[in-house]
Amino acid sequence: xxxxxxxxxxxxxxxxxxxxxxxxxxxxxxxxxxxxxxxxxxxxxxxxxxxxxxxxxxxxxxxxxxxxxxxxxxxxxxxxxxxxxxxxxxxxxxxxxxxxxxxxxxxxxxxxxx
Amino acid sequence: xxxxxxxxxxxxxxxxxxxxxxxxxxxxxxxxxxxxxxxxxxxxxxxxxxxxxxxxxxxxxxxxxxxxxxxxxxxxxxxxxxxxxxxxxxxxxxxxxxxxxxxxxxxxxx
Numbered sequence: 001x002x003x004x005x006x007x008x009x010x011x012x013x014x015x016x017x018x019x020x021x022x023x024x025x026x027x028x029x030x031x032x033x034x035x036x037x038x039x040x041x042x043x044x045x046x047x048x049x050x051x052x053x054x055x056x057x058x059x060x061x062x063x064x065x066x067x068x069x070x071x072x073x074x075x076x077x078x079x080x081x082x083x084x085x086x087x088x089x090x091x092x093x094x095x096x097x098x099x100x101x102x103x104x105x106x107x108x109x110x111x112x113x114x
Numbered sequence: 115x116x117x118x119x120x121x122x123x124x125x126x127x128x129x130x131x132x133x134x135x136x137x138x139x140x141x142x143x144x145x146x147x148x149x150x151x152x153x154x155x156x157x158x159x160x161x162x163x164x165x166x167x168x169x170x171x172x173x174x175x176x177x178x179x180x181x182x183x184x185x186x187x188x189x190x191x192x193x194x195x196x197x198x199x200x201x202x203x204x205x206x207x208x209x210x211x212x213x214x215x216x217x218x219x220x221x222x223x224x
Contacts, residue, residue, distance in 0.1 A: 006157070032210055043201065043216045044158070093157045100165075102148055103203070103212050105157035 002028050002098045006106030013084055014114055020080045021109045023094030029074035030096035034103070035067075038091045050077040084113040116141045116206050118215035126221045127192055135187040135218045137202030147185050148212065149178050150201040158201055161187075192222045 003026040013019050023033055033050040048069050049057040056069035066088075068080040077096075081088055089112050095105040121136045139147065146165055150158035162171045164180040171178050175196065177188040187200055199217045 004157075034212070041219075044214050046211065049210065091155070095157075097210070097212075100146055100163075100205075102146075102160045102163050104160060105150075108155070108157045110155070 002026075002096075002102075002104040004094065004096050004104045004106040006094055006109055008109060009107060010110045010112075012112045012114060015085055016083055018080055018082045019084055019111060020078055021092055021094070021111075023077045023079070023096075023106050025075045025096045025104075028096070028098050030077075030098075031074060033071060033077040033094055033096045035069065035077075035079050036093045036095065038093060038108075044093065047079075052077075081111065084111070086113045089113045116204055116213040118202055118204055118213050120200075120202055120215035120218050122218060123216070124219040124221070126223065127189075129193055129222055129224050130191050132188070132190045132192070134189070135200055135220070137185040137187070137215055138183060139185070139202075139204045139215075140183075141204045141206045141213075143207035145205045145207045147180055148203045148205070149176075149185070149187055150203065152199045152201055152217070189220070192220075194222045194224050196220065197222045 005024045007022045031052045035047045036044040047062045050069045050071040052071045058064045071077045093108040095103045097103045118139045149161040152158040162178040167182045175190045179186050199219050201217045203212045203214045205212050
């Protein structure tokens, strides 16, 4: 099946610093990628849709200046959490659709802000 | 607005005890219904895509079926390794987003 990678898998940072998370589609091209956030024992919460070559579309309530998304190529999207605070600690997961077959997910990034 | 609900919220089975998980949906033109398995601390793993009512798909002990209003994930003779959260999602004909249900947490006891 299609493979989506995510890096890093875990990151710990200090409050006020920025963290970049990379999402790559390894064996297919993705003009669109999705970024989700997931709290313990809760379902996926869509944060934003990343569009190659254009601006990302953010869901209501998600601060675009805090969660910067760049879709630089057909296989790479990045999410930068700027000026991170402890409340930003969460599990972040990216995904990419392969035609109409399915949405393929990365393994996730566990962010802890101290 | 597309909506997905799943039931039960949590399910505990004994090993070998078959059961079904439900996914009910409302969507303006179904483009696809998707089932995923998610283990703790990992990204969801794709299981099935169903496109039209009456369609069925199988993989090992799992079988997914689809009607115009709901989908079932049947688990036959489950094993402890089937313990996970099972997520259902839909995509409509008009947008690019996938709408996910809250999931069913399945525990299979040895």
